[in-house]
Amino acid sequence: MSILTAAADVLRCFSSTRHDVTVTDLVTLLGMPKSNASRLLRAMRDEGLLETVGDSKRYRPALLLAQIGQLYRFAASLIDRADAVVGRVSDEIGHTGYISVRRGTEIIGVTAHPGRHALRVVTSIGDRIPAFASSTGRALLARLPDAEVRALYPEGFVAPSETAPRDMDELLARLAETRRNGFAESHDEAVRGVRAISVGLGDPATGDEVALCISFPAATVEPSERLSIIRSLAEGAAEIAALTQDKRFFPLNLSSSETAP
Amino acid sequence: MSILTAAADVLRCFSSTRHDVTVTDLVTLLGMPKSNASRLLRAMRDEGLLETVGDSKRYRPALLLAQIGQLYRFAASLIDRADAVVGRVSDEIGHTGYISVRRGTEIIGVTAHPGRHALRVVTSIGDRIPAFASSTGRALLARLPDAEVRALYPEGFVAPSETAPRDMDELLARLAETRRNGFAESHDEAVRGVRAISVGLGDPATGDEVALCISFPAATVEPSERLSIIRSLAEGAAEIAALTQDKRFFPLNLSSSETAP
DNA sequence: ACTTGAGTTCCATTTTTTGGAACTTCTTTG
DNA sequence: CAAAGAAGTTCCAAAAAATGGAACTCAAGT
Numbered sequence: 001m002s003i004l005t006a007a008a009d010v011l012r013c014f015s016s017t018r019h020d021v022t023v024t025d026l027v028t029l030l031g032m033p034k035s036n037a038s039r040l041l042r043a044m045r046d047e048g049l050l051e052t053v054g055d056s057k058r059y060r061p062a063l064l065l066a067q068i069g070q071l072y073r074f075a076a077s078l079i080d081r082a083d084a085v086v087g088r089v090s091d092e093i094g095h096t097g098y099i100s101v102r103r104g105t106e107i108i109g110v111t112a113h114p115g116r117h118a119l120r121v122v123t124s125i126g127d128r129i130p131a132f133a134s135s136t137g138r139a140l141l142a143r144l145p146d147a148e149v150r151a152l153y154p155e156g157f158v159a160p161s162e163t164a165p166r167d168m169d170e171l172l173a174r175l176a177e178t179r180r181n182g183f184a185e186s187h188d189e190a191v192r193g194v195r196a197i198s199v200g201l202g203d204p205a206t207g208d209e210v211a212l213c214i215s216f217p218a219a220t221v222e223p224s225e226r227l228s229i230i231r232s233l234a235e236g237a238a239e240i241a242a243l244t245q246d247k248r249f250f251p252l253n254l255s256s257s258e259t260a261p
Numbered sequence: 262m263s264i265l266t267a268a269a270d271v272l273r274c275f276s277s278t279r280h281d282v283t284v285t286d287l288v289t290l291l292g293m294p295k296s297n298a299s300r301l302l303r304a305m306r307d308e309g310l311l312e313t314v315g316d317s318k319r320y321r322p323a324l325l326l327a328q329i330g331q332l333y334r335f336a337a338s339l340i341d342r343a344d345a346v347v348g349r350v351s352d353e354i355g356h357t358g359y360i361s362v363r364r365g366t367e368i369i370g371v372t373a374h375p376g377r378h379a380l381r382v383v384t385s386i387g388d389r390i391p392a393f394a395s396s397t398g399r400a401l402l403a404r405l406p407d408a409e410v411r412a413l414y415p416e417g418f419v420a421p422s423e424t425a426p427r428d429m430d431e432l433l434a435r436l437a438e439t440r441r442n443g444f445a446e447s448h449d450e451a452v453r454g455v456r457a458i459s460v461g462l463g464d465p466a467t468g469d470e471v472a473l474c475i476s477f478p479a480a481t482v483e484p485s486e487r488l489s490i491i492r493s494l495a496e497g498a499a500e501i502a503a504l505t506q507d508k509r510f511f512p513l514n515l516s517s518s519e520t521a522p
Numbered sequence: 523a524c525t526t527g528a529g530t531t532c533c534a535t536t537t538t539t540t541g542g543a544a545c546t547t548c549t550t551t552g
Numbered sequence: 553c554a555a556a557g558a559a560g561t562t563c564c565a566a567a568a569a570a571t572g573g574a575a576c577t578c579a580a581g582t
Contacts, residue, residue, distance in 0.1 A: 001539095002264060002304060002308075002539095002568095002569065003263065003265060004264060004265070004304050004308050005308055007265060007268070008309055008310055011310075011325060011326075012309075012325065014329055014332055014336075015332070016332065019332060019335060019336035020336060022560090023560055023561090024558085024559065032540095033540075033541045033542075034541090034559080034560070034561085035541060035542080035543095035560095035562080036540065038559095038560060038561055038562090039539090039540095039561085039562095042561090043263060043265050044265065047263075047268075047269035048269055048273075049265070049269055049272075053336075053468070054465075054466060054467045054468035055468060057559080057560070060336040060337070061329045061330070062333075063362065063369065064269070064272060064273065065330050066329075066330040066334070066371065067369070067386070067387040068272055068322045068327075069327040069328070069329060069330015069331060070387060071275055071277065071322060071387070072321070072323075072326060072327035072330070075280035075281060075321045075322065076321070103324065108324065108328075110324070110327065125328070125331050126331060126332070206315045207314070207315035207316065208315075262538090262570095263538070263539090264538085264569080264570065267570095283528080284528070284529055285527085285528065285529085293571095294571075294573075295528085295529070295530085295572090296529095296530075296531080296532095296571080296573080296574095297570080297571065299528095299529060299530055300530085300570085300571095318529070
């Protein structure tokens, strides 16, 4: 097993709740011998992948990784464009917006725009949520043929909340609805009292796919505001889809959707 | 030589002008045998460090690195706090603000807040500029004793512009001025027509040091506006310095500085 | 069908990596 | 303040991975 595997494992140890690691952290988290952990951290520091915090024995990701992380947004320029749209919509209406990507059956937040309202939805970048039980997830799954969706869940899934799809048939029905409407919607799924509108989007040139999402408290948003969120999001997404010549984009179709929340 | 070295070298190949690499890119950039380049890229992809663009033979940094990059800001929470201050000041006055760190004799942009004005200074994250010839650089160098500054430049340096320090003595004089005033200033140094105000700041607990900077077109900014930029920046920085108990922070001292631009 | 450029696979040799144990700090605590 | 304990580092021979040259595959372009 290459030392690259170990190095990647170390990087995966970092999270929003673990900003730095020590030799013993690695021993317990990854079950590697102390000697390896010690040498590996030092080697990664010497290579510029990690840096020590002050002159302590704690290691954190180095600036190099921060720089490359920044680059990712532009490398995957679809993310950048989508982020601009979500940022604009979020600014306009004051609710939280974010964009996410799918990795297998999980959805990962990539960028976020916190809303301005006192009651706002807080999401954090890097969070993972199940694809089938979120509007972002379904916006992205809707881009796959049903057969591929089935293949993603060979063992089915368990609905985490009342309003999430209960089984594959229900999921596929909601994906069909998403395709028809041009947007996906969730209500009380991941978080009680929260409603979210998502639109999926892709760039055939790079194979990237992202979901644009606006998330807001269900109680305080009028039907008309919800409609205007849907319109803004869909409009912005459609512009990008035209640019990338995304053939799998589903345009907004409000007449087909129930318009009351 | 460990494969980690090679992997880190690959990561260093990425820049704002190179968002992805191929096997041949590595061969020419790093002079490694094709066979190694091919295997290394595949291994890094398998480990989740890189991802292929679409289904082409091009590799770019993977989402994992983007996530870790995000984390860096919070891991180095000094950066986060400083960024908040610069963001606020930049918002208030409409000019471009950014924060940077020093690595050896180079200054690297970490976060940026583009200004609102039509004529604004554009900087990009990850750009490297020489420390001695920029206000950010001198704001950070001023935190070192003169002897350490000398040690950083054993061979001296060559001034890149008229207004940059010409030799070590001139640099040390300007650092002394920076310490006296509590801020560093540049004019026409890196970019003609651009003036910049920077304040240095550190966190003794982690050893991190950052520079807060506001950069603006020299021609359109009145002396009074310049003063208010200096005040806002210094005030915000002083708050953070108090929090981190930064003993090397130089407080604002407007009386000692010439107040006209 | 031929050429060219790009990428991959093969293989014996060389080089790293591994993990247990001994050793060194640093920290805690009696 | 010394002893115990925890955390980290270094050492070593065995085991595993990396190397690089050459042969091979694949896809365009002519």
